[in-house]
Amino acid sequence: MTFLGPDSNQIFRYLPQYTKVTYTSTLIHTQTLRQLISMEKISNLLEDKPVVIFSRSSCCMSHTIKSLISGYGANPTVYELDEMSNGPEIERALVELGCKPTVPAVFIGQQLIGGANQLMSLQVRNQLASLLRRAGAIWI
Structure with a gap:
């Protein structure tokens, strides 16, 4: 398989595309990895809790x-980020997960x-x- 034909500049048409694909896939991989790390940080705080509010x-x-x-009778676990020593770190993890604004x-x-x-x-759609019932936060 050869990229060089009668016109030796032909390879330059393929090289930028290849470079973009490599860069994009690396960028996607890095972003996915960050999201996984962020989700791990957050999931430790969510464990065995039906409702968590940051x-x-x-x-x-x-x-x-x-x-x-x-008001529904649920007892949410509330993490006040401004009162936690690792609050900024958790807030960054929430941003990585797509929370905008974070709280x-x-x-x-x-x-x-x-x-x-x-x-x-x-609430408006009555859902x-x-x-909350499916999560086990309320029973009625």
Whole structure:
């Protein structure tokens, strides 16, 4: 198999494409690896907990989401990132997982649900209670 034909510059048409593919696949691999490491950090905090909320003590939306979930009778595990020594590290891990903004970040049944917009959307569509029931956070 030869890339050089009558026009010896033909190889330069293939080289940039090959370089892009290699760079892209390396970039994807690095991003996937970061996400796996981030998920491992977060999953240790989620273990055996039906509802976990990553919050900041000064965030009004975090307070609203905590109140909403508690209103169903659930007892969420709340991590106040601004009060934790490894809070910035956890916040970076949440960003790697796609949480933007990072707080509130809600996990129900060890699954990332999202932030305030996603939770409010579930509430409006009357789907939040069933999600909490399936996770074992509430019984009724």
